[in-house]
Amino acid sequence: MSKNAVAVLEPGYANYKTEEAVLEHHGTAVVAVKEQDDAVSSLKDINPVAVMVRERTVSAAEMETCPNLKVIVRYGVGVDNIDLDYARGRGIYVANVPNYGAEIEVSEHAVALYLAVQRRIVQRDRDVRNGQWGIGEAEPIPGRFNAVLGLIGCGRIGLEAAHKFKALGFKYILAFDPFLDSATAEEEGIELVDIDTLCAKADVITLHAPLNDHTRHILNRDRIDLLKPSSIVVNVSRGGLVDEQALADALNDGRIFGAGIDVFEQEPIASDNPLLQCSNTVISDHTAWYSERSVGVLQHNAAMEINRVLQGGVPQNWVNKW
Structure with missing residues (x-):
């Protein structure tokens, strides 16, 4: 050698x-x-x-x-x-x-997961292929007029995601990031808030934080309980940021609208991961970074x-x- x-x-x-x-x-x-x-x-x-x-x-x-x-x-x-x-x-x-340069790919993937969940694209594709039609009203879709985006972590990727969600019509951008300076936040039209306020107010939450002792399960059961019934969670960062069982429970109980998840606490994903059985959940294989x-x-x-x-x-x- x-x-x-x-x-x-x-x-x-x-x-x-x-x-x-x-x-x-x-x-x-x-x-x-x-x-x-x-x-x-x-x-x-x-x-x-x-x-x-x-x-x-x-x-x-x-x-x-x-x-x-x-x-x-x-x-x-x-x-x-x-x-x-x-x-x-x-x-x-x-x-x-x-x-x-993956802030472009990762932010695009975050938006793609959001739209797939928001418009129930995966479910619609499956249902139409199985011979169903005109089932939209049976599975309501909330509107997002003047919607609020919540960013947990707002570095390069988070900022790029903010730009893309603004282009979709999101009017308010909230961020929890101890390292984002107030001048940059003001310039980008982002309101810095504490994590609990973000969870309570956001219509869509996207996670873009690193995983460490301070951020592990930052989206825990208590904070998931703060989310709106119409809210969507998107994670394209690290699986350990989210308490997967707590998120799965909220999805299965109908306490939140849906989730788009690209990363998991155990990868490759375990066959018994609770998120695999959740409705209105779109899953990908830690591929947000890729092109x-x-x-x-x-x-x-x-x-x-x-x-x-x-x-x-x-x-x-x-x-x-x-």
Whole structure:
């Protein structure tokens, strides 16, 4: 194996020619570890200087087996699947890739999920194919005139979502985000509110926050109970932001109108996940970020972080600083 081997955990891309092109001057071999293969034993055999990962866990056990490991790069933004403290203690850089332009794709997906739920598109498609017609009044659809959008998290993706929902006619945009400054909020026509106020007032809630100890189950049972009967929840961020059982209970009891969910606490989604049995719920497979364009940029930018470290520098998006 190359002395500068790079291991890719949980491969999911068509190929790794982009990474190889960026790193070829280091004599690097990019080695994909199959999803069904044990990560610890595979990494021991590869002995990589760098690990690239999507959703798979990189704990102390995985890092302990890699004595030459210098850097871990997360394909994407969230790094809750990586043991940052252990990496810091070993002097292993951890970087993410927040700037691959997926705010366009993710915000589009949020709108697509909203519209599919709002207009009952999936149900209508199924019913018409099964010979039913003219059933609209049997399944009422609330109007959204002068509607209120609630953003939980309002960074690049949240702001892009706000623009798109405004174009759909949403008149009021509320946001809960401790890191959004008031000047930007005012410029964007966004009202900063506390989380409970947002839940009580919003017609549609979209989640765009990172997952950490402060945000896990930020949409919990108590806050779901604050939602309007006509409200829709859209999650295109991280599954752990939502108490899935509480959301499923509200959907099944008819206490909220619907939900569009792209991310889950356990992925791939478990067959007994309660959201799979909910009515007026549209589900996708953590694909909001994806387009051919975004994948190419993501792979290139991830490889550039490794390139910086192998050249003796530090990652541009270094998340576990010491």
